[in-house]
Amino acid sequence: MLEEAVRSGVVEKLSKIVGSENVSTNKADLYIHSYDMTQAEPSWPEILVLAKSVEEVQAVVKLANEEKVPVTPFVAGGNVGGVAIPLEGGIILDLKRMDKILEINEVDMYALVEPGVTFGHMKAYLEENHPDLMYTYAFSPPTTGVITNSLLQGLDNLSFRYGAASNWVQGLEVVLGTGEIVRVGSCAVSDSWHAVVPMPELTGLFLGWQGTTGIITKMSVALWPKVDHTASLNFQCANFDDTYRLIRALARSRVPDDVISTSFPLSKVSMRAMRGEKANIYPAPEKKEGEPELTVSVEVSGNTEEELQARIHVIEKIVSEDLKDINITIPTAMPSGRAGFPMQALPVLSGGGGLTWVGCYGPLSRWAETCEKGCQIQDKYDITRSAYTRVLNEGHFVGLRWMCPFDKGDEETVRRIKAMADEQTDMVVKMGFVPYKTPVWCVRRLEKEGSPEWLKLHRNVKNLLDPNNILNPGRWGKPAE
Numbered sequence: 001m002l003e004e005a006v007r008s009g010v011v012e013k014l015s016k017i018v019g020s021e022n023v024s025t026n027k028a029d030l031y032i033h034s035y036d037m038t039q040a041e042p043s044w045p046e047i048l049v050l051a052k053s054v055e056e057v058q059a060v061v062k063l064a065n066e067e068k069v070p071v072t073p074f075v076a077g078g079n080v081g082g083v084a085i086p087l088e089g090g091i092i093l094d095l096k097r098m099d100k101i102l103e104i105n106e107v108d109m110y111a112l113v114e115p116g117v118t119f120g121h122m123k124a125y126l127e128e129n130h131p132d133l134m135y136t137y138a139f140s141p142p143t144t145g146v147i148t149n150s151l152l153q154g155l156d157n158l159s160f161r162y163g164a165a166s167n168w169v170q171g172l173e174v175v176l177g178t179g180e181i182v183r184v185g186s187c188a189v190s191d192s193w194h195a196v197v198p199m200p201e202l203t204g205l206f207l208g209w210q211g212t213t214g215i216i217t218k219m220s221v222a223l224w225p226k227v228d229h230t231a232s233l234n235f236q237c238a239n240f241d242d243t244y245r246l247i248r249a250l251a252r253s254r255v256p257d258d259v260i261s262t263s264f265p266l267s268k269v270s271m272r273a274m275r276g277e278k279a280n281i282y283p284a285p286e287k288k289e290g291e292p293e294l295t296v297s298v299e300v301s302g303n304t305e306e307e308l309q310a311r312i313h314v315i316e317k318i319v320s321e322d323l324k325d326i327n328i329t330i331p332t333a334m335p336s337g338r339a340g341f342p343m344q345a346l347p348v349l350s351g352g353g354g355l356t357w358v359g360c361y362g363p364l365s366r367w368a369e370t371c372e373k374g375c376q377i378q379d380k381y382d383i384t385r386s387a388y389t390r391v392l393n394e395g396h397f398v399g400l401r402w403m404c405p406f407d408k409g410d411e412e413t414v415r416r417i418k419a420m421a422d423e424q425t426d427m428v429v430k431m432g433f434v435p436y437k438t439p440v441w442c443v444r445r446l447e448k449e450g451s452p453e454w455l456k457l458h459r460n461v462k463n464l465l466d467p468n469n470i471l472n473p474g475r476w477g478k479p480a481e
């Protein structure tokens with residue numbers, strides 16, 4: 001914590017940088033930055049700053065570096081990993097006011113955006129101004145950031161084709177812990193933000209680091225041509241092995257745009273929420289005779305109706321011929337519900353303020369066993385089975401999480417959720433999966449798994465880019481002192 005004299009001096013200087021109306025030490029303003037939806041312990045920032053430009057971000061970071069004040073960048077706090085909670089106090093640097101879409105390049109298909117640009121902004125802007133292009137969307141609320149999702153390596157509705165969201169970064173502008181501004185990608189040497197190759201690949205110094213090595217002030221992200229003909233197919237599977245065979249076969253076909261598997265009981269919780277009821281996951285409901293274990297929803301698209309129907313036909317053929325020994329009914333193709341936010345996010349937020357998951361990326365080959373083990377751990381704690389899987393990179397790996405909306409006010413639920421998450425984390429790491437949007441306790445857990453050389457490299461990168469350890473300190477690269 002800062003000494004009072006230091007704090008008031010810093011507040012005065014910050015007010016000169018961003019204007020006093022954009023600096024606050026008011027407890028009511030700080031409170032919402034002290035916690036998130038997960039079970040992570042709260043930790044208060046001391047000063048809230050709302051920056052509007054890269055120059056302001058740079059001046060704030062330079063000041064913080066001189067005064068050795070921690071700075072945690074923030075957009076909406078919707079990461080579901082506690083990773084924007086300022087572990088060591090200091091400044092919370094809210095970037096929502098930096099919300100400009102600076103360029104949409106129709107031909108090279110990229111968008112150059114500031115950190116406050118959200119999925120909601122992007123979708124609305126493209127639909128109004130560039131209806132032939134689309135971006136990829138997460139299940140998160142439309143108020144969450146495009147840049148934050150990419151820097152956290154998120155999983156979105158085009159991830160089946162293109163992998164984690166960090167894969168569609170085409171260039172970055174970053175303020176380092178020293179206050180220097182650097183650009184990486186083609187934009188470093190050209191006025192075009194079209195790609196990060198062919199040069200030494202430096203975006204990795206910032207992607208996956210949770211803002212601990214630099215504050216991204218501009219990002220170029222890939223866009224894609226919008227397809228006009230889309231459909232959804234929703235399968236129901238009796239068990240984990242059948243589901244595995246179905247998603248593996250779908251991945252090998254390379255036909256879908258998106259493949260998601262969800263525990264059937266989670267759909268029931270969501271239905272309750274849709275009816276406006278409280279959707280808690282504890283205690284777990286009884287499994288009814290004949291109920292499926294998992295559902296698999298598949299998004300398909302085509303440039304023409306004929307192409308779409310041909311793709312659907314490939315899927316139907318896989319199920320009726322290659323998988324004929326298992327009992328999967330071929331569903332009727334329905335209109336696609338892709339990126340229909342905000343509806344898709346709301347059900348999981350109505351459980352009583354809490355939302356958490358052990359989320360991880362891992363090999364498809366070990367998915368069925370890992371997914372089942374995670375569900376069995378949920379049974380042990382009488383928590384509703386809530387596995388959610390997205391197939392990434394055409395089956396090269398999967399994103400897997402057990403989504404738990406929970407009542408934050410109910411101590412017993414919180415105790416169970418914490419114990420269950422610990423057990424699931426141990427299990428997934430043993431199975432060779434790696435937790436994503438890594439909460440700080442998982443970072444420390446992973447640091448024990450990696451080699452000393454791997455750890456040393458992380459520490460060196462952090463020291464190089466943020467020598468005074470002011471950026472979101474205590475997480476990747478350096479534990480709390």
Ligand SMILES: Cc1cc2nc3c(=O)[nH]c(=O)nc-3n(C[C@H](O)[C@H](O)[C@H](O)COP(=O)(O)OP(=O)(O)OC[C@H]3O[C@@H](n4cnc5c(N)ncnc54)[C@H](O)[C@@H]3O)c2cc1C
Binds near residue numbers: 215345
């Ligand atoms: C209901 C729900 C469903 C979700 N579903 C998905 C999903 O399907 N797929 C998915 O990928 N995600 C999902 N998420 C998570 C969420 O979409 C992303 O992680 C999100 O985009 C980041 O949230 P945010 O903008 O609120 O960032 P924040 O939480 O504010 O910040 C995230 C991290 O980035 C750091 N940071 C912020 N700005 C910068 C910057 N400019 N430079 C460097 N570091 C910075 C912060 O310090 C923090 O560590 C879901 C979230 C919710 C609530």
